[in-house]
Amino acid sequence: MSTVPLETVAADAVPAIEGRAPLRLAMDRLRRDRVAIACAVVILLLVVTALAAPLIAHLTGHDPTTQYRDTGLTPAGLPVGPNRQFWFGTDNLGRDVFIRVVYGTRISLLVGVVSTVLAIVAGVVVGVTAGYFQGAVDTVLARFMDVVLSLPFLLFAIALVAVAGPSIVVSVCVIAFFSFAAVGRIVRGQTLSIREREYIEAARSLGASDLRIMAVDVVPNLIAPVIVYTTLLIPTAIVFEATLSFLGMGVVPPTPTWGNMLSDSLQYYQVAWWFILFPGLALLITTLAFNLLGDSVRDALDPSTFTSASVKSRS
């Protein structure tokens, strides 16, 4: 497959104006992408929901952990379905599913974003170090990343939780640890090619230290892949967190998370379909929005990408 040089595409897209930074061009392309805009709006709404959770709880007069035994449970002790008081119904303890889904947004976004940021930082540091210094450093770090990537991460994650005890901090660290290697490997590959460029040689001949070259000349050139990876890692991290909570290895109840709500639904789905529907839908909308946005960002940053074009060159 012949690849169109990036410059030609850029020149075709904006013939009148010259001298725009690649990131500006990418932003312009992204702004014209309707799917990307829709996803960004959805994500923005989710962030607002997360921030406004206490306000929403105040307006409805319901608390995420209060058990409304009189109004939220039928006389037989079963959860009530969606009605005017409980929009999304109640759970087996008579808690308001709507408010719990709203509060669950906080955990999902928090864990998703924080662990992704940690993974990206660690991945960039390790990847740049390995790619820049090469030799023994590279061998050790690259092999280490290969090993981390080949581990069945969920099993290792719950094993780590067994030692450390479940909590939100442990979840974040575990997710970050099992995500950084994928970033690190990509960054290493990019660094390997960047370090051979003329401007690196120029910087070195000017007497710049290794640290300065890495920080000033290498890292800024990694922005494109790192941005793409960030948007694609967030939904993975959110699913990872939900999975840990689902297995009872994540955030500890009664803190509401989509994962532990769905975990409860495993026992009650036969009497209360709203147990699966609402947290499941929230989770699906969130991950779908981030995944679609990630795809658009990738297309915007590199219009010449052809899906999995890199797969074969590795074989």
Next chain:
Amino acid sequence: MIRFLVRRVLFGILVLWLISVAVFVLFFVAPHDPARAIAGRQATAETVALVEHRLGLDQPVLTQYWHFLVRLAHGDLGYSYYNSEPVRSLIVARLPVTLSLTLGGAILWLLLGVGIGIASARHPRSLLDRSATVFVLGGLSMPTFLVGLLLLYFLFFRLHLLGVDAFPGGGYVPFTQSPAQWAQHLILPWLTLALVSAATYSRLTRGSLLEVFGEDYVRTARAKGITEQRVVYRHALRSALTPVVTQLGIDVGALLGGAIITENVFGLPGLGQLAVQSVVTQDLPVIVGIVLVAAFFVVAANIVVDFLYAVLDPRVRRR
């Protein structure tokens, strides 16, 4: 070729050793008190000391590690803290469940994923290709447990309400007891694994097949006047499948250590369920055992993949 494989096996052994060290440090040296956990809260100091002595926890760390390695080399994974059963027999008892689940699921997701991938690569940008893209995005965004829950709700519960009990909602029947029952109980778990994984596989197949279609030898094959069917299935697919094989190795290797989520949703007594139960009961030897077994499967799967690679792609053999 043989040198290549030997090198891979040696590297695999190195990885296993590294993981065993990590596991040992994490579980046996980390600050927690297994002797106290076994002896119980009301045990006297003497009882705790006795348990400690029996577990060898009062010996120097290096000696402990040596014993750990020697036992490991004999296939002895220790005894469960929870019910004192040998960890090995606990694992062996559950292996068939995980094995049935993984292999059946893998066959299903290969058929589904590769099939969809071929169809959309042959007609890129068609309606079929576009629906396949939607399917892939859905599959990549859906957590496994959500797929499992939805299948349980619709195919087990709703059908059950209608009086159709085609798909049991859980439990496991050994193959040796009744092959038909075995398959019937595993349909929903298989489908769960397949729906989640097929997305990745169809994306991989489509991408690499499209790329292979652009190669000279495919053009040559077409120019010779071979039917399109033959070009796709005999010429292009073979080399397009290499990334699929890699992914398959990774996935099957990982799942053999326990299809944790699927087993828990459907209540299948496999390794994954055992792992979760052991975490809940803080049964460290069992967790360690499963982690080591899982690591072994991953390493073994990687070696098998390398071997298959050499079979599928003659260029690898020369390295």
